[in-house]
Each structure stands twice: as C-alpha cells, then as structure tokens.
Amino acid sequence: MSTRTLVAAVSTAVLGLVAASPHQRATLSVPVAAAAQDAATSTLDDQVDLAVTVYNSDIALVRDTRNLRLGAGTSDLHFMDIAATVNPASVHFRSLTDPSRMLVLEQNYEYDLLEPDKLLRKYVGRDVTLVRRRTENGTTIEDEVQAHLLSYNNAPVWRINGEIVTGLSADHIRFPELPGNLYSRPTLIWTLDNRGGTQHRVEASYLAAKLAWSADYVLTVARDDKAADLDGWVTVVNGSGTSFRNAHLQLVAGELNRVRAVFGKAVQDNMAYARATEAVAAPMAQEAFSDYHLYTLERKTTVNNDETKQVSMLNATGVPVRKRYVVDGQPYFYRNAHPGAPAKDAVQVFYELKNEQKLGLGMPMPAGIVRVYQSDSTGGVQFVGEDRIDHTPKDETVNLKIGNAFDVTSERKQTDFERIAANVFEFEYEITLKNHKAVPVTVEVNEPIGGTWRMVRSSFEWTKTSAWSAQFAVPIAVDGTSVLRYRMRVTY
Numbered sequence: 347m348s349t350r351t352l353v354a355a356v357s358t359a360v361l362g363l364v365a366a367s368p369h370q371r372a373t374l375s376v377p378v379a380a381a382a383q384d385a386a387t388s389t390l391d392d393q394v395d396l397a398v399t400v401y402n403s404d405i406a407l408v409r410d411t412r413n414l415r416l417g418a419g420t421s422d423l424h425f426m427d428i429a430a431t432v433n434p435a436s437v438h439f440r441s442l443t444d445p446s447r448m449l450v451l452e453q454n455y456e457y458d459l460l461e462p463d464k465l466l467r468k469y470v471g472r473d474v475t476l477v478r479r480r481t482e483n484g485t486t487i488e489d490e491v492q493a494h495l496l497s498y499n500n501a502p503v504w505r506i507n508g509e510i511v512t513g514l515s516a517d518h519i520r521f522p523e524l525p526g527n528l529y530s531r532p533t534l535i536w537t538l539d540n541r542g543g544t545q546h547r548v549e550a551s552y553l554a555a556k557l558a559w560s561a562d563y564v565l566t567v568a569r570d571d572k573a574a575d576l577d578g579w580v581t582v583v584n585g586s587g588t589s590f591r592n593a594h595l596q597l598v599a600g601e602l603n604r605v606r607a608v609f610g611k612a613v614q615d616n617m618a619y620a621r622a623t624e625a626v627a628a629p630m631a632q633e634a635f636s637d638y639h640l641y642t643l644e645r646k647t648t649v650n651n652d653e654t655k656q657v658s659m660l661n662a663t664g665v666p667v668r669k670r671y672v673v674d675g676q677p678y679f680y681r682n683a684h685p686g687a688p689a690k691d692a693v694q695v696f697y698e699l700k701n702e703q704k705l706g707l708g709m710p711m712p713a714g715i716v717r718v719y720q721s722d723s724t725g726g727v728q729f730v731g732e733d734r735i736d737h738t739p740k741d742e743t744v745n746l747k748i749g750n751a752f753d754v755t756s757e758r759k760q761t762d763f764e765r766i767a768a769n770v771f772e773f774e775y776e777i778t779l780k781n782h783k784a785v786p787v788t789v790e791v792n793e794p795i796g797g798t799w800r801m802v803r804s805s806f807e808w809t810k811t812s813a814w815s816a817q818f819a820v821p822i823a824v825d826g827t828s829v830l831r832y833r834m835r836v837t838y
C-alpha cells in the first residue's frame with residue numbers, strides 16, 4: 347500500500363483522539379513500515395476466478411483463485427480483499443499448479459483494522475508530531491509540535507518539552523511509521539514453504555457469514571382464474587464487508603440443521619458440480635445433490651457489499667390454476683352438548699397449481715413468498731394477496747392462501763344433539779352458504795371430527811379425507827344459497 351493511499355484512508359477520520367472537544371477533527375498521516383513490504387501481498391489484481399455458493403442459512407462458501415509469484419523457501423503471503431465476516435477455522439489454501447510442493451506452515455487471520463483511534467493507541471510510549479493550524483495576516487501557518495504519548499485511556503496524555511499536557515487539540519497527527527499489526531482491511535496471512543516454482547495459481551476457500559438468499563415469486567392470474575404466469579426471483583443479500591465481482595453464483599436450498607450436519611460433504615459435492623456444469627438456456631440450472639438442491643446462475647454476476655440483488659430463477663406462462671373456496675370447521679364443535687346461536691365461518695380463498703414440467707414448471711421451488719396479482723376490468727394489475735411456500739419438489743401441489751372471500755359467506759349452527767349411550771353421541775349441523783358473485787362457485791367444507799364416527803346422513807356428497815375429518819363439496823349458483831345439512835354418530 348502506498349503512503350498516499352494510507353494517508354487518504356486515515357485522514358478522513360474524526361479526531362476525538364487528541365482533542366478535548368468531540369467536534370474537533372484531525373488528520374493522521376503515516377508512511378508504510380518497511381517490514382510490511384517484505385511479505386508477498388495479493389489483492390484483487392491477482393484474481394482470475396471467483397465462485398460464491400450461498401446457503402439459505404446466512405452463510406456462504408467463497409472460492410477465490412489467484413495467480414501469484416512466490417519466492418522459494420519459507421515466506422509470508424498477505425492475502426487481502428477477503429470477506430470481513432470470514433470464519434478463520436474454515437479457511438483452506440492450496441496451490442493448483444503444484445499442490446504437493448507448496449506447504450502451509452502457519453495461518454493467521456488479521457482483523458485489527460487500521461483506524462485513527464487504534465493507530466494512536468499503538469503509539470503509547472512513542473513520539474509523534476502534532477500539527478496545529480493558525481491564521482496570521484490571512485495566511486494559514488502550520489505549527490509542528492513533537493509530543494511523547496504517555497497514555498491513552500479516556501483521552502491522550504502527552505509529554506511536551508518536559509511538561510505533562512492533557513486536553514490538547516490538533517488538526518492532524520503525523521506518525522513515523524505504520525505498526526506491523528494494523529491492517530487496512532481484513533487479511534489472511536500464510537507462512538508458506540514453497541519447494542516448487544515461483545509461479546503459482548492458488549485457491550483460497552472459506553466460509554463467510556452475513557451472506558443470505560431467499561426466493562420470491564410473482565404469480566399473475568388471468569381474469570378468468572384459469573391460468574397464470576409465474577416468475578421466480580432469487581434475492582441475494584450481501585453484508586459480508588466485501589464485494590464479489592464477476593463471480594460464479596450458486597445457491598443451496600436445504601434446512602439449516604441438515605446443512606450443518608453434512609456441510610463438509612455438501613461443499614465437496616458443490617465443488618465437483620461447479621466444475622462439471624455446462625451452460626443452458628434457462629436463467630438458472632438446478633441439480634439435486636445429497637439431500638439438497640443446488641441452483642447455478644448460468645452467467646457471472648457481481649454482488650456488491652451492502653447490496654440486495656435479484657436474479658431471475660424461473661419463468662412460466664399459462665400455468666393452469668384452480669381457485670378454491672374453503673371453510674374449515676373446528677374440533678370443539680363436536681364437544682358441545684347444547685346447540686348454540688349461528689356462527690360465522692371465514693370462507694378462505696386459495697389458488698392451487700402443480701409444479702409439473704408439462705405445465706411449464708418442474709423445477710424444485712425453494713421456500714419463499716409468493717405474491718399474487720390479477721388484472722382488473724381496465725387491464726391494470728392489482729395485488730390480491732401473498733403466501734409463503736415451503737421447499738416444493740417437482741410434481742408437488744402448491745396451495746396459496748390469498749385471503750378471505752368478500753362475496754361468499756358461511757353461517758353454521760348446531761341443530762341437534764342426542765346422547766345415544768354413555769359414550770355415544772349424535773350431532774347435527776346446518777351450514778348455510780351464500781354466493782353473491784357473478785359466477786357460480788363450489789365451496790369445500792372441511793369438518794374435523796374426534797372419536798370413532800360414521801355419517802348418518804348428508805344433503806351433499808362427502809369424502810372421508812382422513813381418520814378424523816370429512817369434506818363436503820357444495821356448489822352454489824350465482825346469487826344463490828346452498829344449505830349443507832349432515833348428521834353423524836360419534837363414539838368417544
């Protein structure tokens with residue numbers, strides 16, 4: 347790092363170091379220590395390839411490949427421009443050119459970063475130059491004062507010309523050199539034993555935190571509720587402290603605890619897959635590996651630090667959908683010995699679609715939020731609701747609840763209760779469904795029933811959907827009313 351670069355980095359900091367007032371500012375300048383130049387230094391200028399695999403558990407695997415010139419024998423390598431959130435225990439370094447003759451003897455992660463406050467604290471017991479500006483006859487004059495820093499706890503204590511001085515303000519401070527244990531940015535340092543040539547292509551891989559991704563979907567439903575267009579987006583958030591430029595981007599979908607359990611295998615499979623992948627036309631290719639799914643962007647991209655980036659994952663048009671109206675009963679309905687007053691039930695609205703290749707989908711869909719839109723009478727698209735989906739494999743059904751119906755209502759009342767024996771009861775219910783829409787609808791009524799039961803009679807066809815539930819499909823005409831009446835015998 348040049349002296350000019352270092353001066354620029356520290357000269358903009360707020361003083362508060364030697365000033366008694368927090369509003370006073372100072373500039374700190376210091377030349378680079380000669381010792382820091384003895385080791386080989388690698389920056390982004392040496393980078394030839396970069397691959398980032400982001401897991402949906404706030405962690406990412408970074409593989410950074412660089413071309414380096416390394417001296418023979420034992421020497422230090424300062425590997426810079428890494429993620430500030432690197433996990434040092436996960437770092438792996440190797441030479442791709444001659445791996446058997448490049449040995450890593452020692453590894454250090456330096457994160458004591460160069461800051462004005464830290465720099466001044468490193469100079470306790472040493473001399474610096476304080477520079478104070480004054481104006482004389484319209485001209486700015488700089489007065490230099492040689493000062494010895496005795497201590498720096500709450501504020502600096504100086505010895506100047508044999509006197510102890512506190513509360514002294516300065517416009518900037520000049521330091522004779524940069525301490526060797528302060529770094530302008532996070533740095534990995536390896537002590538290497540190079541028994542091969544001087545030219546090496548090396549790869550450093552590590553895990554970094556504060557990198558996450560999620561899936562977001564947009565479902566645009568046609569006016570007739572029969573078909574929809576589905577767009578899937580990957581949202582990547584980078585808070586790692588560094589930018590990843592022109593990188594191969596891959597994403598892994600899987601449950602957090604399972605990812606941790608087999609993370610080593612996941613990394614190995616991921617690396618093997620990254621080398622074997624060939625470009626395809628889709629915006630993202632996906633591959634099952636281990637118990638996860640790997641999504642690969644088929645082009646390089648840049649993810650800047652403190653950036654939220656969206657990348658297209660899937661696009662499908664004309665996907666068949668089915669609109670469902672659903673009324674769910676409650677288990678406590680079947681433990682009430684006394685018929686009560688009529689009660690309103692919410693009529694829930696769902697859109698259902700199947701993740702099938704023949705319908706234009708078929709890619710395993712990572713968990714995420716699906717936002718649903720629909721065109722109004724003027725052709726404008728309006729937001730009608732959203733729902734969260736879990737990881738959805740291919741050929742599975744997606745059910746999206748968008749809200750409760752306004753024009754379809756349900757009213758329930760218990761019309762009879764009879765005790766047949768000590769633990770045998772009969773219940774009778776009447777559910778009145780009304781449709782105020784301009785199109786006919788069918789409402790699914792789901793009744794959860796405890797105990798051992800059998801249907802005595804019903805005014806509509808029904809299906810036993812599980813051991814303790816029955817479902818009725820009740821059609822309702824335009825501006826019509828349908829009444830579901832059923833009686834069942836329950837043994838507890």
